Amino acid sequence: MPSFDVVSRIELQEVDNALNQTRKEVAQRYDLKDAKTDITWDQKEIVITSADDFKVKAVVDVLQSKLVRRNVPIKNLDLGKIEPAAGSRARQTITVQQGIETEKAREIAKKVKASGIKVQAQIVEDEVRITGKKRDDLQEMIQVLRGEDFGIALQFVNFRE
Secondary structure (H helix, E strand, O other), X not given: OOEEEEEOOXXXXXXXXXXXXXXXXXXXXXXXXXXOOEEEEOXXXXXXXXOOHHHHHHHHHHHHHHHHHOOOOHHHEEEEEEEEEOOOXXXXXXXXXXXXOHHHHHHHHHHHHHOOOOEEXXXXXXXXXXEEOOHHHHHXXXXXXXXXXXXXXXXXXXXXO
């Protein structure tokens, strides 16, 4: 029975490369040079600390532009609120979402069921497996899911006959 998986993954190496490019640009820009901006990353969260919230916003804009150039979906970044940090500085935490949360997976499964196409959706850990009898039905389902906005970037992988 043909099937494919709906996943939401980010290439972590590309995120790391974009962060390194952002650090270089921040060090060179005259408006951000003396802000003592610090960008840390632990594979799940990016923490940006700078002199004030305007500089934090500028660094986030630079980071997003670098991520877009590297084809990293910024839909999977959850921007936290800008909050005060030690020494009258500002900090923003950006969470990098890997995988599909259970709530989003249920929403995708509900959309699959409501579409009327003869396929079944099954939630497997942090991805959704779609199976059907015909390959055409699966391709039609991919088009339906691409047309919807679930708030995260979706990839369709592991297409099997």
